[in-house]
Amino acid sequence: MLPEPVLAKVQSELLEFGDARASVMEISHRGAAFGEIAAQAEADLRALLDIGDEYAVLFLQGGATAQFSQLAMNLSAANQSADYLITGSWGKKAMAEASNWCQTRCVASAEADGFRGVPDPSQWDLDPDAAYLHITPNETIVGVALDGVPRTAEVPVVADMSSCILSEPLDVSRFGLIYAGAQKNIGPAGMAIVIVQRALLGHKPRPLPGYFDYRVQDAAGSMFNTPPTFAWYVAGEVFKWLVECGGVQEMKSRNRAKAALLYACIDASAFYANPVDKPFRSMMNIPFTLADSTLDQAFLSQATEAGLLGLKGHRLVGGMRASIYNAMPLQGVQALTDFMRDFEQRQA
Numbered sequence: 507m508l509p510e511p512v513l514a515k516v517q518s519e520l521l522e523f524g525d526a527r528a529s530v531m532e533i534s535h536r537g538a539a540f541g542e543i544a545a546q547a548e549a550d551l552r553a554l555l556d557i558g559d560e561y562a563v564l565f566l567q568g569g570a571t572a573q574f575s576q577l578a579m580n581l582s583a584a585n586q587s588a589d590y591l592i593t594g595s596w597g598k599k600a601m602a603e604a605s606n607w608c609q610t611r612c613v614a615s616a617e618a619d620g621f622r623g624v625p626d627p628s629q630w631d632l633d634p635d636a637a638y639l640h641i642t643p644n645e646t647i648v649g650v651a652l653d654g655v656p657r658t659a660e661v662p663v664v665a666d667m668s669s670c671i672l673s674e675p676l677d678v679s680r681f682g683l684i685y686a687g688a689q690k691n692i693g694p695a696g697m698a699i700v701i702v703q704r705a706l707l708g709h710k711p712r713p714l715p716g717y718f719d720y721r722v723q724d725a726a727g728s729m730f731n732t733p734p735t736f737a738w739y740v741a742g743e744v745f746k747w748l749v750e751c752g753g754v755q756e757m758k759s760r761n762r763a764k765a766a767l768l769y770a771c772i773d774a775s776a777f778y779a780n781p782v783d784k785p786f787r788s789m790m791n792i793p794f795t796l797a798d799s800t801l802d803q804a805f806l807s808q809a810t811e812a813g814l815l816g817l818k819g820h821r822l823v824g825g826m827r828a829s830i831y832n833a834m835p836l837q838g839v840q841a842l843t844d845f846m847r848d849f850e851q852r853q854a
């Protein structure tokens with residue numbers, strides 16, 4: 507979901523951006539008008555997350571999946587090993603992709619437990635010589651969130667924040683690299699944002715095509731080639747909206763209230779269930795099941811009729827999932843919980 511004021515602004519500028527006499531999609535990425543859009547978006551993101559100059563901020567094509575490989579290419583050599591903490595299906599995929607570029611080790615996995623939580627840090631098998639430790643702070647499909655950033659002495663922490671970036675304040679200095687596909691909390695699909703400590707890019711572990719080399723992209727202002735201009739522009743409008751709303755601190759309190767409302771509704775009833783251990787429940791993605799799964803189809807079709815869209819669970823896990831990203835208002839979650847109580851009563 508994108509904020510409605512952003513969609514309305516984009517619509518109003520669609521045919522002609524400012525006095526450019528053309529749409530954002532029709533102007534050169536090297537021209538002054540797009541240059542301003544790009545610089546403002548980066549400045550707003552830096553301000554929202556308090557990102558210092560020692561970090562590069564890159565706007566790249568290819569989504570989060572491309573980053574699974576690109577980060578491994580840039581941060582590891584073939585004879586090095588990288589650590590992966592597996593708390594859901596995205597971390598598993600990230601590790602599988604990286605294994606084309608370096609050795610990978612699973613530090614701990616919650617898979618045998620059905621991804622219901624996060625293995626206790628005392629049981630993590632960390633390699634002090636790893637090129638990096640990869641984590642997925644919010645696992646979008648299973649709805650599992652880490653409660654904090656792992657403390658590792660020398661190993662840089664790399665985080666896939668596709669489904670939680672900008673949902674709450676973030677201490678960027680705790681990370682070597684943060685990346686996020688745009689389409690969940692930032693803007694339209696087709697772009698990933700990478701925030702990487704420049705000190706990590708000092709040496710080149712292998713020859714890389716210019717496009718995939720973070721240093722090259724940093725030096726080129728993410729314009730080694732034509733960047734995803736429209737996605738970058740809409741992301742910039744989302745950042746402006748976030749600033750106007752009061753920033754990530756305000757988002758955190760809104761998101762907490764939304765998630766609390768939905769979990770309370772689920773927990774109050776034997777008709778609905780969420781399988782995740784309470785300390786690790788996601789604020790952004792809330793999967794739930796019906797006690798009688800033969801009612802799933804009726805639930806989904808009646809929800810759609812009631813204007814509640816996109817509730818079908820991911821094909822890997824089935825059931826239902828409410829993704830309540832920044833742009834989802836509290837009223838949206840209220841409408842869902844009202845519907846859920848009503849649906850349950852009608853089955854009695």
Ligand SMILES: *Cc1c(COP(=O)(O)O)cnc(C)c1O
Nearest residue numbers: 569570571596646666668669687
């Ligand atoms: C959606 C998602 C991805 C994949 O994003 P693409 O843009 O489709 O490549 C990766 N990681 C997480 C945590 C996600 O939520």
